[in-house]
Amino acid sequence: MAKEGHKYIFVLGGVMSGVGKGVVTSSIGLLLQQKGYPVNLVKVDPYLNVDAGTMNPTEHGEVFVLRSGLETDQDMGNYERFLGRDLTNGDYMTSGMVYQSVITRERALEYGGKCVEAIPHVRDEILQRILAAADHNGSRVSVIEIGGTIGDFQNALFIEAARVLKMNHPEDVLFVMVSYLPTPGTLGEMKTKPTQTAVRDLNSYGVQPDFIIARSKDPVDEKRKEKLAIWCNVRKDRVISAPDIKSIYEAPLNFEKDKLSDALLDALNLPEKRKASLAAWKKFAVAVAHTKAPEVSIAIVGKYFDTGDFVLSDAYLSVIEAIKFSAAKLGRHAKISWINSKDLEKGGAKAVSVLQKYHGIIVPGGFGESGIEGKIKAIQFAREKKIPYFGLCYGMQLMVIEYARNVLGLKGAHTTEIRKNTEDPVVDIMLEQKKHLADNKYGGTMRLGSYPCYLRKGTMARLAYKKELVEERHRHRYEINPAYVKRLEDAGLVFSGTSPDGVLMEIAELSRTKHPFMLGTQFHPELQARPLSPHPLFTEFLRAAIARRKKR
Numbered sequence: 001m002a003k004e005g006h007k008y009i010f011v012l013g014g015v016m017s018g019v020g021k022g023v024v025t026s027s028i029g030l031l032l033q034q035k036g037y038p039v040n041l042v043k044v045d046p047y048l049n050v051d052a053g054t055m056n057p058t059e060h061g062e063v064f065v066l067r068s069g070l071e072t073d074q075d076m077g078n079y080e081r082f083l084g085r086d087l088t089n090g091d092y093m094t095s096g097m098v099y100q101s102v103i104t105r106e107r108a109l110e111y112g113g114k115c116v117e118a119i120p121h122v123r124d125e126i127l128q129r130i131l132a133a134a135d136h137n138g139s140r141v142s143v144i145e146i147g148g149t150i151g152d153f154q155n156a157l158f159i160e161a162a163r164v165l166k167m168n169h170p171e172d173v174l175f176v177m178v179s180y181l182p183t184p185g186t187l188g189e190m191k192t193k194p195t196q197t198a199v200r201d202l203n204s205y206g207v208q209p210d211f212i213i214a215r216s217k218d219p220v221d222e223k224r225k226e227k228l229a230i231w232c233n234v235r236k237d238r239v240i241s242a243p244d245i246k247s248i249y250e251a252p253l254n255f256e257k258d259k260l261s262d263a264l265l266d267a268l269n270l271p272e273k274r275k276a277s278l279a280a281w282k283k284f285a286v287a288v289a290h291t292k293a294p295e296v297s298i299a300i301v302g303k304y305f306d307t308g309d310f311v312l313s314d315a316y317l318s319v320i321e322a323i324k325f326s327a328a329k330l331g332r333h334a335k336i337s338w339i340n341s342k343d344l345e346k347g348g349a350k351a352v353s354v355l356q357k358y359h360g361i362i363v364p365g366g367f368g369e370s371g372i373e374g375k376i377k378a379i380q381f382a383r384e385k386k387i388p389y390f391g392l393c394y395g396m397q398l399m400v401i402e403y404a405r406n407v408l409g410l411k412g413a414h415t416t417e418i419r420k421n422t423e424d425p426v427v428d429i430m431l432e433q434k435k436h437l438a439d440n441k442y443g444g445t446m447r448l449g450s451y452p453c454y455l456r457k458g459t460m461a462r463l464a465y466k467k468e469l470v471e472e473r474h475r476h477r478y479e480i481n482p483a484y485v486k487r488l489e490d491a492g493l494v495f496s497g498t499s500p501d502g503v504l505m506e507i508a509e510l511s512r513t514k515h516p517f518m519l520g521t522q523f524h525p526e527l528q529a530r531p532l533s534p535h536p537l538f539t540e541f542l543r544a545a546i547a548r549r550k551k552r
Contacts, residue, residue: 047094
């Protein structure tokens with residue numbers, strides 16, 4: 001049963017995917033939180049994967065890892081960044097999770113011999129998860145984003161669960177439809193008909209939207225709002241304009257121009273506890289969109305860019321946002337360039353030399369063999385040319401391999417992920433991971449989630465964090481081989497962060513006497529960067545990049 005008086009807002013998409021349901025959900029959460037209401041945000045993904053961990057990043061985008069270790073959709077990252085806090089396992093749901101739970105219960109005879117069906121059993125499992133997330137978070141309002149687009153076969157059961165909740169608690173449930181209003185170039189007029197059609201599709205499920213978030217290239221005028229109100233049966237003051245903006249962080253500020261938070265509270269019969277205090281958020285949003293600020297150019301050397309004629313930056317979304325947060329804090333505009341490591345691999349010294357023009361280089365996480373030698377070339381170039389370098393997960397492992405090859409002289413140094421029989425396995429699989437791979441257990445079996453890291457005194461890492469013990473999120477199977485640690489350190493590499501027992505190497509760096517900033521982390525610091533509290537390692541990396549800019 002739903003908690004008495006608890007409020008639920010369902011966010012659905014109309015016309016097409018990619019119109020910004022996640023940003024709308026995040027913005028609603030931020031606005032209601034600023035109004036004084038405890039909020040929890042839930043992402044529903046209709047695919048049959050149990051989690052996002054086994055999906056190709058060039059097709060689906062980044063995998064965002066929660067503190068608990070659950071591998072989730074990238075929208076969960078936006079939720080955490082907008083709310084400024086960690087989310088829990090209950091805040092994420094896939095069709096795979098739901099069906100797995102129902103089938104497990106059926107195998108245990110928990111349905112008492114009944115014929116188990118999509119309705120009511122799968123639908124009720126969805127409802128139970130939504131209600132449990134609210135209880136676990138102790139929230140007053142739950143905002144649930146249902147992935148996909150209205151009319152998709154895959155998300156129909158989730159919409160049905162929402163309909164039943166509305167039927168049983170009509171005063172406590174709202175539907176917000178995010179829809180696109182195109183302006184065809186040959187017509188020059190914003191068209192509402194696709195949204196009208198999407199609303200009719202939603203009506204066929206027995207659901208009527210209470211709000212329409214009208215996504216469009218330009219602000220929606222009063223005439224278009226009137227048409228949507230008449231033909232979609234939605235009050236005109238609940239048609240909210242959402243034009244294209246420079247930065248997603250402007251979205252909550254734009255919504256407040258149409259008084260979205262007040263309208264939501266009114267529709268939910270909730271009193272206004274306080275005026276939304278968005279001063280700090282506005283200051284940040286202005287800074288992050290300030291393209292005329294002094295520029296610092298950052299090259300991201302990755303390989304998840306192969307999407308036809310387009311660059312899929314979503315594969316590294318949290319890295320991009322972490323750079324923006326630290327740049328805004330330092331009063332700079334980060335100009336990010338995408339360098340495909342496969343091109344560096346094929347192009348030789350001339351191709352790598354293009355990196356000379358950048359103020360800083362990042363090699364982010366990843367898996368597999370393709371493009372690896374290109375990344376190693378980029379790392380060697382950054383080390384030898386004294387260009388600030390930041391390696392994340394695989395970027396740290398490859399930094400250590402490059403150092404072993406070109407400084408320690410171990411020309412065959414490699415990772416056993418790529419070359420199982422390498423003569424110098426500087427990076428090797430963790431012992432507990434060997435059985436997982438032998439048993440073909442790939443999903444949800446990596447070293448995942450938050451683990452403590454001890455920081456050595458006098459290092460760049462310790463100076464950046466300003467504390468001795470930190471917790472960071474991980475997603476990997478391979479680690480620096482302990483058998484090589486002493487030899488690497490004797491050759492000048494510093495392992496400035498380790499697991500508390502000293503067994504696992506968490507951070508590698510060169511001292512500032514050797515390099516302005518050469519540091520890699522086995523964990524993913526980008527996952528904990530927040531708009532109003534940038535990650536200290538990204539901030540220090542950008543400080544070094546700014547210093548290089550000034551010298552040049």
